[in-house]
Amino acid sequence: MPVRFLISIAIFLLALLMLFLVLVASETALTVWHYLKQAPLWVQVGYGVVLAGLPLLTLVFFWNWLRPKRKSKKTAERAELSVEALQEDLVSSARTGIDVSEALEELHEQRRRRGSGEIYIAVFGEVSSGKSSLVRALLPEAGAASDPRAGTTVTINHYAWTAPSGDRVVIADLPGFNLEDDREAVEETRRAHLVIFLCDGDLTATQTEQVMFLKKLEKPLLLALNKSDRYSDGELETVLDALRAKTGLSDQNVVAIQSGGREEIIRLLGEGIERRETRQRSAEIGALRNAVQRHLDHNPELMESLRETAVLMLASEKLEAARDRHREEKSDELISRYSRRAVIGALAAVAPGSDIVIQGVLATKLIRELSRLYDVPVKEIEIESFLQLAGGKIKNMTALTLAIAGNALKAFPGLGTISGGVVHAVAYGMIFDSLGRAAAQTMASRGELRAYPAAEAFEDLLHEHLESGAVRFAKMAVSSRDSERDRG
Helix, strand or coil, X not given: CCHHHHHHHHHHHHHHHHHHXXXXXXXXXXXXXXXXXXXXXXXXXXXXXXXXHHHHHHHHHHHHHHCCCCCCCCHHHHHCCCHHHHHHHHHHHHHCCCCCHHHHHHHHHHHHHHHHCCEEEEEEECCCCCHHHHHHHHCCCCCCCCCCCCCCCCCCEEEEEECCCCCEEEEEECCCCCCCCCHHHHHHHHHCCEEEEEECCCCCHHHHHHHHHHHCCCCCEEEEECCHHHCCHHHHHHHHHHHHHHHCCCHHHEEECECCCEEEEEEEEECCEEEEXXXXXXXXXXXXXXXXXXXXXXXXXXXXXXXXXHHHHHHHHHHHHHHHHHHHHHHHHHHHHHHHHHHHHHHHCCCCCHHHHHHHXXXXXXXXXXXXXXXXXXXXXXXXXXXXXXXHHHHHCHHHHHHHHHHHHCCCCCCCCCCHHHHHHXXXXXXXXXXXXXXXXXXXXXXXXXXXXXXXXXXXXXXXCHHHHHHHHHHHHHHHHHHHHHHC
């Protein structure tokens, strides 16, 4: 019978079925409507609420079930931390053994800066954009190093400046850096009240990304075009317009300056003879001074509030990072301890299948301890679902796991015939190590134990660490077996 004919019949039958369902639904709807018209008003309203609410509740249920969940400590929650709340968190974290020194130092520095009443400005820019020269122009007595060679600034230096208004300003001269590589410079920028980004021409793609990053810090940002004397008036306006268009900054926040510094020139001495010389360039930074002063005068309370919020966020992030490091260290200890127990349990198994019972109990205990460490509530059904999915992954690669375990044991001379129990123990050690790490990674990244992603991570980890894990657990299995023999 032709395939096209069979498909036609199937489509015809499906159409009849759909027509039947429509007729049944229509009849049911008309019957319900008939009875509802005769029912009291409260019945009609109640039925309408149920009819509208059930689909909505179903959608909400599936949305909460399927959507990826974030960690319990959300960035938005941390942003609302007060100094007092953060200090309480620091105390409670320290009591659990977490190293809170970095976050505590951040709060101490915040308190010191607030008490000094100084305004902090971070001068930020690429290598050789003229940051050190700008500091020298603002503070001739500061002695900041300035050199025509790239990258003179190698550390973060602070210099004091008294503005015409009498404000005490501290300038942080930041080294040219890549945002991904220089954590200290980024942190100093976050501690500042105001940021100056220095460039010496139209922005490159990388510089534009850096300016966009600085805008996200939500504090006053000035873009200063240095070495502006190289342009004619028309060219200068064109470059400034391009900078405003790329960054979205207002006209008042994009200024042209000449920070001074030294430059190399070539003098022609005649008869084809050239001589290289270095000369001092005059500084013209009035536009930048005025822009800074405008921000200082406009709303100093807002600037201080934005800075304190940024520093609180920074301290909170450092505390969270310390908490993550602590949890990672403790989870490694837990996983190593339970993996050893799994090896010993596999060696001790006698009855067929008893090792599976032993390891299942151990796996449940391990996941429960990890959930307490990561402060993640885990239900029994979630643990069972994860272990079932992980068990399915193991079945697909049991032969490979056992083969690699056996090969690892061959590295130990004098063992003679390797017993199946020892091979089994090595395999269980590798499996258990990957199982624990998969559960820990899922809890750390998602704030919950989700069975399917955890099982996928388990399979990846097991494949990734087969060789290295086999040798490690082979040593453990041989050591445990020898210890048992000595005691016997």
